[in-house]
């Protein structure tokens with residue numbers, strides 16, 4: 051599973067931005083310290099830059115020697131791992147789940163991969179004896195232990211291991227879509243097999259894994275946490291003891307706090323860990339977790355206030371001063387903050403004064419007020435400085451906690467093994483431009499429709515199902531209708547993954563091209579198996595063999611060459627090979643994935659497309675992951691809710707219910723959700739509304755935090771020098787997610803230079819609401835309505851608040867106007883225009899008005915109001931002068947032309963000589979290109 055940048059940074063012992071920059075240099079798309087990084091990328095990072103980063107980290111911690119000496123080992127995983135490794139063989143008796151463990155982790159692969167797990171534990175808590183590591187180690191197959199070498203990737207690797215939740219390591223991941231309930235052993239013990247290893251970072255299917263997959267993951271496989279070595283033992287009030295406590299926590303084992311006995315949260319804190327598995331321990335510690343839901347954590351406040359004040363005074367006496375500010379430093383306690391928390395929230399959690407945090411940040415070069423929403427990086431920076439382990443709760447975790455507060459669990463199949471039924475694979479078509487993705491989707495749609503009788507022409511709802519005959523059985527496949535990996539990646543970036551299998555289209559006449567590789571990498575990063583469609587084989591210059599050879603270099607080895615990737619030659623144009631392609635998809639799914647879901651529960655799934663339909667209101671195409679969605683269900687989808695009024699299939703037919711992997715167009719939502727939002731059926735409308743409202747509020751906060759951005763002192767200074775940077779803030783509303791995205795993309799491409807920036811602070815589908823207007827008013831933004839109008843009192847409010855709303859129905863017009871207004875924000879640019887020159891022929895000295903130059907105008911005109919410079923022997927003696935007097939004969943004049951004599955006085959400048967040249971010029975505004 052993915053780890054976050056700051057977690058990686060912690061492991062290397064460097065600042066997040068160092069890792070961030072390294073990743074960016076590697077071409078990875080990472081935005082902030084809380085961006086997630088997939089296991090393969092982590093591996094690459096380790097291979098390519100691991101040593102350098104660690105060296106840097108070691109240097110850094112060395113520098114801080116006296117104060118943070120204890121932190122030094124953290125930067126040296128090798129040292130840290132050393133004590134842990136021996137602990138493994140010494141492990142007395144395996145943990146409760148251990149007996150099962152070897153069976154679940156067959157093959158030598160898991161051994162070395164899991165090896166680093168103890169490392170983070172030891173790393174994070176260097177002071178902790180080896181003992182706590184033992185249970186964790188014990189949980190891994192003992193024979194493997196001695197062979198362990200502390201790999202270079204202590205943290206992330208285990209996470210990759212833990213990243214395959216559910217019985218289906220390749221399917222929709224992110225912990226949201228685990229399909230099989232975990233066996234009790236795993237739940238209770240949590241340790242053993244938690245790692246659910248995938249083969250050495252290669253997310254390829256491996257049939258050997260099958261039996262294990264179906265019985266897997268312990269809580270460790272939960273999302274997020276397993277990969278975070280820092281996650282174990284989230285400090286409750288006890289703070290420090292939590293760290294490094296549950297030994298298992300380190301590597302993604304994590305299940306139970308039993309290991310270390312510390313009051314930390316069970317290390318993994320997996321998706322479902324706390325509610326289901328933690329038992330009382332889990333619950334209690336969760337309660338102790340600092341303010342996950344608003345309640346401030348921090349020290350327990352008891353006793354009289356004056357006493358506390360005294361205590362604080364005492365603490366502060368010992369507190370190191372940061373730039374003259376005294377703030378009590380932490381001991382590495384974990385502080386959990388939601389996105390967009392303010393410094394006041396932070397201060398509240400650590401029992402400090404928010405003003406001093408503002409000051410600390412100021413000394414670190416950031417200007418943030420106490421109540422302003424701070425962005426993730428700022429919170430992490432502050433945490434690092436004050437020695438707190440700040441965890442900015444990820445959007446997914448936040449949502450999970452939000453749902454938990456309603457006692458709802460998302461992403462799990464209910465019931466037991468026997469409740470699961472097979473479901474069709476969901477497939478995305480990817481490939482290079484013009485290699486035939488669209489054509490292939492069209493061909494598959496028209497030739498393999500499920501119900502030829504009923505349908506006829508399919509409608510574009512974002513996905514459709516086809517059927518194919520494999521070994522005499524009709525098998526269905528759900529195809530996502532948006533070709534290309536962009537949509538796939540965009541969804542994944544939101545923590546959603548709809549795809550089980552990717553069809554990689556490669557034109558046989560063109561071969562592997564840049565986007566082929568890109569698509570391939572995206573699929574690999576997501577752990578999605580690939581079936582290659584070698585397209586356009588009807589073309590005379592088609593060379594399917596070459597394509598096979600080329601892809602082999604990228605690790606896709608055709609089955610016929612002994613590999614495990616199926617290659618199928620097709621012609622989307624001629625319609626050949628389509629059945630074979632579908633069969634290959636089914637065979638690949640059968641071999642590497644366990645696609646089952648419980649159809650008898652409340653439906654859950656993903657929104658894959660949504661827009662506002664003029665006649666029908668908000669419509670959303672959803673893909674059911676588990677359960678059965680029925681007309682009449684109360685549903686919440688992202689920040690939208692409602693009741694399913696009607697459902698349509700891809701033929702436009704009304705359907706009463708949609709089973710797993712079935713795409714359906716849902717009518718009846720109150721708002722338009724975003725593509726990639728999850729949806730679920732809840733008990734009643736009221737609950738749906740409450741969840742939706744909470745999500746919307748949360749989203750707004752996060753947006754505000756984003757908006758406040760990170761403005762450093764340096765930025766501040768440089769913009770001051772430049773005369774302040776200007777920014778045009780926009781809120782985009784449109785009639786469909788496609789148009790809003792298109793508009794935003796186009797706007798992002800407008801470039802009028804560095805001085806003026808354009809930032810879209812919110813976007814959405816549907817009418818312009820009062821909320822939009824409020825946000826615009828609060829942030830001085832302009833609202834762009836694309837084919838939409840205001841709703842309710844939005845116009846009134848906009849008038850009152852002075853918010854500008856602009857309406858467009860043609861993207862081009864919107865872009866043109868916005869570009870023009872951006873240019874309007876530009877400060878005028880001036881250039882110098884030469885006006886004339888005059889030569890000093892004589893000098894008249896006057897005590898009253900200074901030296902008067904008697905001149906002959908040698909070119910152009912000398913104007914009274916123009917600027918002047920004095921040249922002597924070709925060099926500038928004085929610049930930017932102006933005239934206090936210009937006369938012709940005895941008259942004051944405003945200008946004198948070439949060939950005439952004049953007398954002039956330079957204001958405040960008397961050092962003139964005969965023969966000097968006076969050059970005059972004026973500054974003219976330059977038209978913008």
Ligand SMILES: Nc1nc2c(ncn2[C@@H]2O[C@H](COP(=O)(O)OP(=O)(O)OP(=O)(O)O)[C@@H](O)[C@H]2O)c(=O)[nH]1
Nearest residue numbers: 482483484485486487488489585586589621622623
């Ligand atoms: N001869 C031949 N031409 C094909 C075949 N498949 C697609 N084409 C042609 O290739 C061109 C590109 O096909 P598209 O389906 O638009 O390709 P795409 O990958 O969807 O392209 P983008 O959407 O631009 O990324 C079209 O002119 C198709 O007619 C095929 O099997 N044989």
